[in-house]
Amino acid sequence: MPLTREEFLNQFTRQALDERISLFVGAGASTNAGYPSWNNLFKPLARELGTNSNETTDYYRLAQYYSNKFGQAELRKRINDIINKNDFQSPLLTELINIGFTNIWTTNFDNALELNYKSRNILINKVFRDADLSNVELNKRINIYKMNGDVSSPEGLVATQGDYEKYKDSHRMMLMFFKRELISSTFLFIGYSFTDYLAVDCLSEIARYLGDAAPYHYTIMKEKRNDPFFRHFIDDLERRYHIRVLLVNEFEEVLNVLVELNNRIRNKKVFISGAFRSFDHTIEEYSHKLSYSLTKHLLDNDYRIVNGIGRHFGTQIIGYANEHLAKKGIKDKEKYIIVKPFVGLGEESIKDKKRLREEVIGGCGSAIFVFGDYNPNKPNPLSGVKEEYEIAKNNHKTIIPIACTGMRSELIWREAKNNITKYPYLEKSIDLLNSNTDTEKLAKTICYILDSVQNI
Numbered sequence: 001m002p003l004t005r006e007e008f009l010n011q012f013t014r015q016a017l018d019e020r021i022s023l024f025v026g027a028g029a030s031t032n033a034g035y036p037s038w039n040n041l042f043k044p045l046a047r048e049l050g051t052n053s054n055e056t057t058d059y060y061r062l063a064q065y066y067s068n069k070f071g072q073a074e075l076r077k078r079i080n081d082i083i084n085k086n087d088f089q090s091p092l093l094t095e096l097i098n099i100g101f102t103n104i105w106t107t108n109f110d111n112a113l114e115l116n117y118k119s120r121n122i123l124i125n126k127v128f129r130d131a132d133l134s135n136v137e138l139n140k141r142i143n144i145y146k147m148n149g150d151v152s153s154p155e156g157l158v159a160t161q162g163d164y165e166k167y168k169d170s171h172r173m174m175l176m177f178f179k180r181e182l183i184s185s186t187f188l189f190i191g192y193s194f195t196d197y198l199a200v201d202c203l204s205e206i207a208r209y210l211g212d213a214a215p216y217h218y219t220i221m222k223e224k225r226n227d228p229f230f231r232h233f234i235d236d237l238e239r240r241y242h243i244r245v246l247l248v249n250e251f252e253e254v255l256n257v258l259v260e261l262n263n264r265i266r267n268k269k270v271f272i273s274g275a276f277r278s279f280d281h282t283i284e285e286y287s288h289k290l291s292y293s294l295t296k297h298l299l300d301n302d303y304r305i306v307n308g309i310g311r312h313f314g315t316q317i318i319g320y321a322n323e324h325l326a327k328k329g330i331k332d333k334e335k336y337i338i339v340k341p342f343v344g345l346g347e348e349s350i351k352d353k354k355r356l357r358e359e360v361i362g363g364c365g366s367a368i369f370v371f372g373d374y375n376p377n378k379p380n381p382l383s384g385v386k387e388e389y390e391i392a393k394n395n396h397k398t399i400i401p402i403a404c405t406g407m408r409s410e411l412i413w414r415e416a417k418n419n420i421t422k423y424p425y426l427e428k429s430i431d432l433l434n435s436n437t438d439t440e441k442l443a444k445t446i447c448y449i450l451d452s453v454q455n456i
Contacts, residue, residue: 002234003218005257008246012218013264015186016099017304019335022181023099024199025106025113028191028251029092041082042066045075060196064161076154083110083151090116095258096190097122099265103181104144107198109151113144129156130173147174147198167198175202182206182217189219190254194237203241216242220254223247267365267454269338270303271397272317273388274370275310276407283371283404284312289439290370290402291316296324297443299336303450306364308342308357310384313371342384354387361391366398366450372408383408398425398453400446403434425453 003011015021027041039053045066046053053062067075093116104113117124125135128146136143149157158167168175179202181187194200207214219237224230237243248254272294276283295317298305305321307314321337330336340360342353361367372385385408392399403413416423417430426433432445 001238003244003246005246008218008220008244008257009261009264011244012186012188012261013268016261016265017268017302017335019100019102019332020184020186021099021101022103022105022185022187023096023101024187024189024192025096025104025108026190026192027108028193029090029096029108041079044082045078058161060159060161060164063159067160067162072160075159076157079109079157079159080151080154092190092255092258095255095262098262099188099258101188102140102142103185104142105178105181105187106144106146107148107192107196108146109148109157111151117142117144126150127174128153130171133173133177136177145174145178147171147178164198178202179206183210183215186215187217189217189243192219194219194241194243200241203243207241214242216244218244218246220246220248220257222251223249263365264454266363267398267450268303269306269364269366270298270450271306271361271364271367271388271392272314272370273308273310273367273385273392274313274317274372274409275384276312276371277373286435286439287313287316287371288320290435290442291320293439293443294368294446295321297440297447299324301447301451303447304336304338306338306340306360308340308360308384308388310371353384354391357384357388358391358395361388361397362395364397366400366453367392368400368402368446369409369412370402371404372412374406374408374411385409385412398450399423400426400449401433402442405435425449 012021039057042057042059042062043053046057046062049062049065049069053059063075066078090112093112097116097120106113114124114126123141125132125141125143126146127133127136127143128150148159151157158164158171163170178199182202183206189199192199203217221234227233234245234247237245246257248257276287278284291313295305299321305317307317309315309318318337318339322333325333325336340356342356343349367388369385369389372383374383389399389408389412399412399416401409401412401416403410413430413433416426420427420430423430426449429445429449432442437445
C-alpha cells in the first residue's frame with residue numbers, strides 16, 4: 001500500500017533527525033533545473049536512428065544502437081552538447097539540499113547538484129570512478145557519487161548496454177560502497193523510475209540476503225492512473241525491494257512535500273540564545289538550574305538543541321545536555337546537540353558571525369532567549385542575544401523569551417507581551433516565561449509551546 005503524506009512526513013522526519021539518510025537522484029529531479037529527462041536526452045538520437053523513444057524505452061540499448069551506427073565518440077559528444085546547454089537553479093534541488101544529506105547518489109551525468117552546492121560555498125567530493133573513493137571522508141565534505149559517470153569526463157560515461165554489462169567489473173568498488181550504504185542508511189529516491197537495473201539489482205541482492213531484515217527506503221512518485229500495472233508495480237517495490245512509496249498527482253507536488261518535510265525537520269531544532277558576563281551568585285545559580293531543566297526536557301521530548309556557546313550559559317547548556325545524554329547511554333551526541341560557536345575578532349569577524357548566525361538560526365524552527373547583558377545607559381549594539389533575536393524575528397521563527405530582570409531577554413519578553421497577537425502561541429503562557437517560575441515548570445511550559453506549533 002502506498003504511504004499517506006502524513007505517514008511519509010512522520011517517518012522520514014524521524015530518519016532525518018537521526019542523521020541516517022542518503023539521497024538518490026534520478027533524471028526526474030534534474031528536469032526541475034531545466035536538464036533533459038532520459039527520454040528527451042535520447043529522443044534526438046532515436047530520430048537519427050529512424051525510430052522513436054518514450055518513457056518505456058530501454059535507454060542503455062538505444063544508446064548502444066546509436067554507438068554501433070555512429071561511434072562511441074559521437075554518442076558522448078551528443079550527450080555532452082545537450083547537457084551543457086542548461087542552467088542549474090532548481091527549487092526542488094534547493095529543498096533537497098536543505099534537508100542535509102551528506103551522501104548523494106545519482107545516475108545523472110550533469111553537474112546540477114555540484115553547481116547548487118558551489119553556489120552556497122559548500123565543499124563536495126565528486127566520485128565517479130572507483131579511484132575517487134579514497135577521498136570520500138575528506139574534510140567531511142558532501143559526497144556526490146555519480147554512478148553513470150560525469151559529463152566532465154565523457155570517456156567514462158556509462159551510457160550504452162555494453163557499458164552497463166561491464167559495470168560490475170569497471171565499478172566494483174562503487175557498487176560495494178552503494179550496497180553498504182543501502183544497508184546502513186535510509187534512502188530517499190527522487191526522480192528515479194526504478195526501470196533500469198543499476199539500483200534495482202543492488203536492492204534485489206540485499207533483499208535476497210537479508211530478507212525481512214533488509215532496511216526500508218522511500219520514494220515520491222507521480223501516479224500513473226492510465227497504467228493498469230502501476231499499482232502492481234508499487235506493491236512489488238515494497239514487497240520485493242523494500243521501497244515505500246508516496247504517490248502524488250503531479251511531479252510538481254514533490255516540491256511541496258519537500259518544503260513541508262524541511263519545515264518539520266526545522267521545527268524539531270531549537271536554537272538557545274543566552275549569555276551573561278555577571279558573576280552574581282544568584283544569576284549563576286539560576287543559570288545552572290535552568291540549563292539542567294531545559295536540556296533534560298527538550299531532549300526527552302525529542303528536540304535537537306542548537307547553541308552558539310554564549311558566555312557562561314552556553315557552556316552550561318552544552319555540559320548538562322552531554323551529561324543527560326550520557327546517562328541515557330547515547331553515544332552519538334552530536335545528533336542531539338549541534339554546537340556552532342560564534343567567535344572571532346575584528347571588523348570582518350562581525351560580518352562573519354552575523355552570516356553564521358543567520359545560517360544556524362535559519363536551520364531551526366524556534367529560538368529561546370534568556371539573559372543577555374543590557375545597560376540602559378549604554379545599550380550594546382553588538383549584543384549577540386539582540387542580534388540573534390533580530391535574525392529570528394526577521395525569519396519568522398517561533399520566539400520564546402524568558403524574562404530575566406534587567407537583562408536583554410526581559411526587553412524581548414516585554415515586546416512579545418505588548419504585541420501578543422503577533423505571538424499567538426505565547427498567549428496562554430507568556431506570564432510563566434520569567435525567571436521567577438520554577439525551572440522545571442518553565443521547561444515543561446516551553447516544551448508545551450514548541451509542541452503546539454509543530455506541523456503548522
